[in-house]
Amino acid sequence: MARIIVVTSGKGGVGKTTSSASFSTGLAMRGHKTVVIDFDVGLRNLDLIMGCERRVVYDLINVVHKEATLNQALIKDKHCENLYILPASQTRDKDALTEDGVEGVLAELIKMDFEYIICDSPAGIEHGALMALTFADEALIVTNPEVSSVRDSDRILGIIQAKSRRALSGGEPVKEHLLITRYSPKRVEAGEMLSFEDVQEILRIPLIGIIPESEQVLHASNQGNPAIHFKGTDVAEAYTDVVARFLGEEVELKFTDYEKPGFLKRIFGAK
Numbered sequence: 001m002a003r004i005i006v007v008t009s010g011k012g013g014v015g016k017t018t019s020s021a022s023f024s025t026g027l028a029m030r031g032h033k034t035v036v037i038d039f040d041v042g043l044r045n046l047d048l049i050m051g052c053e054r055r056v057v058y059d060l061i062n063v064v065h066k067e068a069t070l071n072q073a074l075i076k077d078k079h080c081e082n083l084y085i086l087p088a089s090q091t092r093d094k095d096a097l098t099e100d101g102v103e104g105v106l107a108e109l110i111k112m113d114f115e116y117i118i119c120d121s122p123a124g125i126e127h128g129a130l131m132a133l134t135f136a137d138e139a140l141i142v143t144n145p146e147v148s149s150v151r152d153s154d155r156i157l158g159i160i161q162a163k164s165r166r167a168l169s170g171g172e173p174v175k176e177h178l179l180i181t182r183y184s185p186k187r188v189e190a191g192e193m194l195s196f197e198d199v200q201e202i203l204r205i206p207l208i209g210i211i212p213e214s215e216q217v218l219h220a221s222n223q224g225n226p227a228i229h230f231k232g233t234d235v236a237e238a239y240t241d242v243v244a245r246f247l248g249e250e251v252e253l254k255f256t257d258y259e260k261p262g263f264l265k266r267i268f269g270a271k
Contacts, residue, residue, distance in 0.1 A: 001117070002109070002110040002114055002117055003115070003116055003117070003137045003138060004106060004114075004117045004119065004135050004136050004137045004138075005116060005118050005119065005136065005137065005138045005139065005140060006119040006121050006132050006133045006136040006138075006139045006140070006256070007019055007020040007021075007023065007118060007119065007120050007121060007139075007140045007142060008121040008123075008129065008132065008133055008139060008140070008141060008142070008153075008156055008160075009121075009122065009123050009141065009142040009143060009149070009152070009153060009156065010124065010125075010149070010151070010152020010153045010154070010155050010156040011124075011144070011148060011149045011152040011153070012123035012124070013076055013123075013144075014123070014142050014143060014144045014149055014182070015142060015144075015181035015182060015211065015217065016120065016121070016123065016142045017040075017045050017046050017120055018049060018181075018217055018220070018221060018226075018227060019050055019140065019142050019179060019181065019211070019239075020046065020118055020120035021036065021049045021120075021226040021227075021228075022044065022226045022227050022228035022236075022239040023118060023140065023230065023239065023242060023243060023246075024036035024083060024116070024118040025077070025079075025080055025083060025226040025228050026228050026239055026240060026242070026243030027082075027115075027116050027118075027243055027246075027247075028077070028081070028082040028083035029080055029228070029243075030243060030247065031082060032082060032116055033082045033113060033114050033115050033116075034082055034083050034084070034114065034115065034116040034117075034118065035074070035083075035084040035109055035114050035116075035117055035118070036083070036084075036085055036086070036118040036119075036120060036121065037060060037086040037105075037117065037118065037119050037132075038060065038085075038086065038087050038120050038179075039060070039088060039097070039119055039120060039121050039122060039123075039128045039129070039132040040088050040120065040122040041061060041088045041089050041092055041094045041096065041097060041122075042088075042089065042090065042091075042092065042094060043088075043090075044059075044087055044088035044089070044261050046085065046087065046088070046120050047075075047085060048221070048224060049221050049226065050075075050077065050085050050224065050226065051078070051223070051224030051225055052075045052078070052085055052087075052224075053224070055075050056075065056087045057072070057073075057205035057216075058072045058073035059073055059087045059088055059089040060073070060086055060087065060088055060089065060097075060105070061088070061089040061092045061096045061097070061256060061268070062089070063100065063105055064096070064097060064098060064101030064102065064104070064105060065096070066117070069114055070086075070105065070108050070112075071167045071236065073086055073087075075084055075087065079229065084114075086105075091174060094122075094126060094127045094128040095127055097127060097128060097131045099131065100135060100176060102131050102135065102208070103115045103135060104222070106135055119132040119133070119136065120206070121133060124152075125155070125156070125159055130159075130163065133159070133160055133163070133164055134163070134164060134165050134175075135164075135165050135268070136160070136164055136165075136174050137166070137174065137175065138175040138176070138177065139160055139174050139175070139176050139177065140177050140179050140208065141153050141156060141157060141176060141177065141178050141179065141203070141205065142179045142180050142181055143178070143179070143180060143181070143199065143203070144180070144181055145180055145182070145183055145188070145193045145194040145195070145196065145198070145199055146193065146194060147194065150194065150199055150202050150203065153203060154203055154241075155178065155201065157205065158205065160174050160176070161173065161174070169230055176205040176206070177205065177206060177207075177208035177246070178199070178200065178203055178205045178207045179208055179209050179210075179211065179217060179242065180196055180199055180207070180209070180210045181198065181211040182211065182212075182213045183210045183211065183212055183213060183255060183256075183257070184212070184213040185256060185257055185258035186258045187213075189258040194233075196210055196256060197265075201238070203265075207253070208242055208245050208246060208252070209238060209240075209242035209245060209253075210224075210238065210253065210254070210255050210256060211225070211230070211235060211238045211239065211240070211255075212234045212235065212238060212255040214233065214234055214235045216230055216233045216234075216235045217235055220235075227239060228240060228243075234254075234255060237254070238254065238255060241254065246257060254262060
């Protein structure tokens with residue numbers, strides 16, 4: 001049965017779209033038929049990170065308003081056999097998204113036998129974000145380890161618990177997962193950043209992964225290739241572990257401890 005997962009955050013610039021790209025790619029790499037939808041109407045970026053911006057002809061709004069079919073708008077990923085992208089519009093307003101229209105698109109995707117439908121939400125609580133989370137079965141709450149980001153994520157959790165279709169129906173609640181991005185154990189040690197334990201204590205939802213602070217994320221975005229494809233990097237390993245945990249596997253939590261440089265490295269800069 002298809003699962004609808006919203007990737008959301010209260011604050012912009014926390015790595016939400018980067019995480020949507022790598023998370024959906026990771027599921028597809030594990031053999032699951034997956035589609036990732038960009039709900040950030042007017043400010044789309046997912047197609048850039050996925051490297052398919054030149055292949056966009058129709059978008060989510062065209063499908064919602066019956067100006068194109070879903071098959072016309074879906075873009076098949078060049079690297080993963082099981083992955084498809086449904087881009088957002090750059091020229092339309094977020095209000096062009098309607099609840100009935102989004103529900104129709106999701107229902108059609110389910111009929112097409114997609115196992116996972118990943119909804120890349122805009123930051124905040126405006127219309128596009130609400131449309132992305134309304135039908136969610138599960139939610140990845142993406143946050144940086146800083147007070148403002150965590151506070152905004154807490155607000156998003158409240159909205160999911162109050163306004164999702166599952167909440168309104170009184171059924172099983174949306175399953176929530178915490179994803180901490182741009183984490184630096186060195187800065188935690190220096191008191192410049194919240195620890196992952198601090199973030200968990202505030203939000204009180206299960207931690208699915210920690211993505212280390214890395215320049216590789218910027219390189220991946222500039223190359224139009226999800227970071228999970230950059231084998232041998234900490235970021236790729238971290239996203240691979242997130243996918244494994246999501247699929248129910250027990251994986252040790254990495255990238256949490258700061259290893260102080262040894263005497264020779266401090267004195268001579270030895271590697």
